[in-house]
Amino acid sequence: MLGAKRIADVGYRVFSGSMMVLTVYGGYLCAMRGYRYMQRQKELELAAQNQTVDPETVKD
Template identity: 75%
Template sequence: VMLSGKRIADVGYKLFSGSMMLLTVYGGYLCVLRAQRYMQRQKQLELAAQNESAEVLK
């Protein structure tokens, strides 16, 4: 069975756009993870700073 060039192009485009979509979703997921980790660290630093200033006040 001979596949026409258009058919091959269609399948190739679907594969390409699908993989691009997956990469985009995965990249967004990584960004969210990194942002969450950053926020947690900022919160911990903030808490540590508050604890230190509270110690100084005592």
């Protein structure tokens, strides 16, 4: 039979391991969100540069 200390040690290691995995996964999600944000900003900037101005809509 396993002792209480041994069970506690295994539980601690499992918990610590799961927290490390969650931390890495959270970092990945954060990085991907930042990457998508930067890509979207580049797309919007490119669309703004490529937008043509119709002379009839611009009136003095």
